[in-house]
Amino acid sequence: MLTPAPQDPSPVTTHLLDFVFAEVWLRPGLTRRERRLVTLPCVAAADSEGPLREHVYAALSSGDLSIGEMRETVLHFAVYAGWPKASRFNMVVDDQWDRIHQDRGLAVPPPEPLLPLATPSDPEERLAFGERCFKDVNCLPYAPQRDNPFQGAGILNFVFGEMWLRPGLGMKERRLITVACVAFQDAPYPILSHVYAALKSKDISFDEMDELALHFAAHYGWPKGSHLNQVVAEQKQRVIQEWSEETASNS
Template sequence: MDVTQAVRTLAEVLPAHEAPSAATPFGRAARDFLYGEVWSRPGLSRRDRRWVTLTCVAAADSPQPIEDHVHAALASGDIGLEAMLEFVLHFAVYCGWPKASHVEGAIARQWDRIHRERGEQTTAWPQLGNDALRPAAWDGTARTRRGGVHRLNLTPAPPMNSPYQHAGILNFVFGHVWQRPGLNRRERRIITVASVALDDSPVLLQTHVRAALHSGDLGKEEMDEIVLQFAAYYGFAKGEALADAVETAWASKAELTEPTH
């Protein structure tokens, strides 16, 4: 293990964060494994790794890591303010509005901090008009909305037989959120996969991992790196469940592409 490289990677990932003390097993592992091996691996961009990490620390209700990783993502320029705010909405859908509110508060604090550190006046957040709500997505027919679910999840759309399915899943989640600009579909897949993995949602986990791989939005090697990044920040037990879902989905994709005789 190149300790110098690990410390350098830590300084790049969390520029305002002191290196963990090597006097404890946790500190040595954080330095040598987390920054020396995980964050420095190829296969995912640093921006992609930030999406997985932000999802994990936000869902874990980890106050200081949330502040640290929001600051680092914004200060480094890896993620811009508008993309970060769009992340909050997508995260809210899959991990809950109270947790998303906490993240948005951290974004406000760290956005102000960054400008103060640079000796600049804090710039205002973008003011959104009603056109940002994309009303066309809400005005579509039920058939169109159900078709959108099928295109994204590669599974039949749910019936419109409850408020959850009708107003929540069909209209809001797939009729609106997944159609919004600000994040591309691949990034929404990364955030969603991490969210359903930590939510202990086995059906949704299989569904979203399968859709990400079968659609081609994420490749197998990329998904394997997501598994490792996720396990580092949310635990290897949940990481194992995500890894199993990836292998199952990948095997089913191979079966679909095998030539028939």
């Protein structure tokens, strides 16, 4: 966290130190950088100002995330957790980036240029990109129809025609953020589909997904973590069965 540890003797602080930081953060299943990508969505969604500022500051000041990667994290979070919470997240990122440079006596560097975008500008080509990306990311043979604004303009044109294809974060990093986001939502299909796709694609290993569930539980709560853990167990069995069937059909 790059700040002094809290000293109060309350049970919350005691176990924050001896479990969350002395145990969970030090486990080998995920890197510290990867754990930050799980933590940031949790604290941004929890509407807790202090932890959000502290974790944004620590991720940037440590160099675990660059400012470009942090801003991509905010954008990805906005899609899966909502623009109002992401707006606050974005303001905190700007504040902490300024704070880091002020503390170091440095000028804040200019932002990276937004344009040109890495994805096509032609509407038809962009939708086609979105359809292919949707299939690749979700490990599915089909994509949504372009028949309404949510699916066509939102899912295909922007979420998969632009955001998932942006170069600022890698596929594994985007999956870590996404799984954390869908785990604190109450929509049953997205958590199932994104856990499944992360495992089926092998972007996140079975052991890494177990660690993700533990880290998520520590930062967003055990009830939601328990649900994520249950979904993980179910989707592991589904993926194992599919791999077995694929192996049999190829032999």
